[in-house]
Amino acid sequence: MKTAAVRWSALALTAGLVFAGCAQGTSDSSDDETGGGTTFDPEAELSGELDVMGFGAGDEIGQTRVDLAGAAIAPATVKLIEGDLDIQQFLSAIASGEPPELVYANRDQIGTFASRGAIIPLDECIDGEGIDTSMYLEPALNQVSFDGSVYGIPEFNSVQITQANADLLAAAGLTLDDVNGSDWDAITAANQAMYVGSGGSLSVIGYDSKLPEFLPLWAKANGADLLSEDGRTAQLDDPKVVEALEWAVGIYNDQGGFGTVKAYRDSADFFGAGNQFATNVLGAMPMEQWYVNVLNDVSPDAPMAFDTVRDREGEPLAYASGSAWAIPKGSENPEAACRFIKTMTETDSWIAAAQARVDLREAEGKPFTGLLTGNAEADQQIQDQFVTPSGDAKWDAAVQATYEANDHTFTLPANPADAEFKTAWQDGVNRVLNGQQEPADALAQAQEEAQAALDEAWSTWDEREEG
């Protein structure tokens, strides 16, 4: 009996291992990254299916463009795998040799994907389909360019503007100039003037410097970049970065510490009618422009005031982020993917999408607050064509600040260790916020960690390029 059991077990084990072996990735099976014999021709008739991962046409802006792009690639058909990009799912698909035809990712992920060969350079696609890359915002395009090639086509642009409670400012005898970033001492003073709290409890946050996420903004405002232009050298221990962090953390320390401010911030009804501005419990903060829409929707009568965020010279400044389209290695329909991208991001598609939004907002009796597309040409036309005075000066000021910020953006360059780099500086800031380290020490440690990650990732990339 034992013999039979052993025999059967051995058979099952062998079968299992064979099946498992068969299930191994086939990522190396194709040498041709673009699927073989790819020609990008705007006149060519396309066929097949286009699986798009990471994009959801959840609103009129997305749906209008998807309809146009779908028509552009017909008779090829589009299938959206909706929801934010699941990196595990995407990488597993690449590793198993069954990638989607097109992927929609955050722009700061492009460098990592490109350096690992998960996505292909779009130079041929851009040339073949005649995509005019000069229409895209330069910082956005830089963010998706890696080692001299464009790996992604950018869309949307998220920028910060100063958002403030006009009533609290007025009650403290302050103006927007005191909180727009042009004078850090003024912000510190304004924070102390507006904040209300005692002990470990707060009832009004004077100013929220939005750490850790906005360290790049404050560093840039102080004249420093966290990463060198070529994406190879971390500059986290630059004295100007340290100074920026010390100041931004000081804003929290003046209000009882970051823990106190964060606890109060977390307890707020951020997306509801009881938000911090509507309930007069937040003086001012830098915040992305999309929050203007939220405020306008849920608390149109909130006493708001808006300006751009400004550097210490008084110039507008914004740390931009957004999305990008990329074609995965092994995509079976790169031609359709390329034309789809082209149509999704071209000026006419954005105009049509903006028109759809304007119509919807008018139907709801709400103002159109602009649309930042990542396409400079489209932004300008949308602003000229659709942005009109709403009759409420504060919301018009928000739109004006948004467009001004959009013209003064910066990004961090694409690099092969983006996630580790970001983790290093955010962990550094968090150690300061948690009271574990002083800013200089935290950033020195972060510098070491970030540089080690960059060195390793770049060395792998360089070896691969040489090999």
Added chain:
Amino acid sequence: MASTQVNASGTLGDDRAARARRISRRRETRAALLFISPWIVGFLIFTLWPIIYSGYLSLTDYDVINSPNFVGLENYEELFRDPKIRTALWNTFIFTVIQVPLYCLVSLALALLLDKAGRAAGFFRTAFFLPKMTPPVAVGILLLLLFNGQDGLINGVLGWFGIDGPAWTTDPNWVKPGLILMSLWSVGSSVIILLAALRNVPQELYDSAKVDGASWWQQTRKITVPMISGALFFIFIVNTIAGFQTFTEAYTAFFGSGNTTYSNDAALFYVIYLFRQAFEFLNMGYASAMAWLLFVIIMIFTAIQIKVSRRFVYYEGEQR
């Protein structure tokens, strides 16, 4: 002669019967293996093979996309150099050492109460078990709400007694205690197991003890706990393993959707760091080495627990 024939015939008969039994058993074995073959194949493909393969990957530099590049023991050497491994292991160890006994004690206390609850036991059993049904991600978010230093329910309750509650979600000294307390949210399943064990303790033992004048505490110590020690040990060992693998609640609250940018080193548990290495930094080879280190640690702790348990755990029918 006759005797020889009988013996020979008897031997032949025995042989035939034995062969028939063997054939019958073989058939049964074959049928049994056939019936469980889907599970065997599933186990081989989805469990055993990945385990073996991760052992290989732990010896490679692998970014999930390109082919693994053999690097020998480099990843294991890196484990000893990486300061975050020490942080993560320390956090995990402290969490497990405090959480597991507390979890078992609370489970036992609730089970003892339920055992005395009479008709209401069914209701309370369901009530205690319900939180277990909450998805762990939701528990992570709930932690941020309940333990909010400003408006959280926990500090609100502490405030009734004049206690100024700590910043549970930001103060590194209070992050782990908060997570440990929150883990008691899912104590229901252990309560059910212990309650079942309690119901199996023979009533005559208590009757005898009462005749001898034993108090409730003496009965609990001398009868209840020894008699349910098998179930207690099961809960202890399973929760120790789960403690070493703590991930979802802490990740959600301090690294995932609850806080996309804010994190806290005090909540950096080993599996969280492993996950980040594998799926955020794409260092799958290093993450595999981390997984094997954790496997060895859990094996050692489990072996110690089993060894120690022989002195304390009583199994029904066991002769000592």
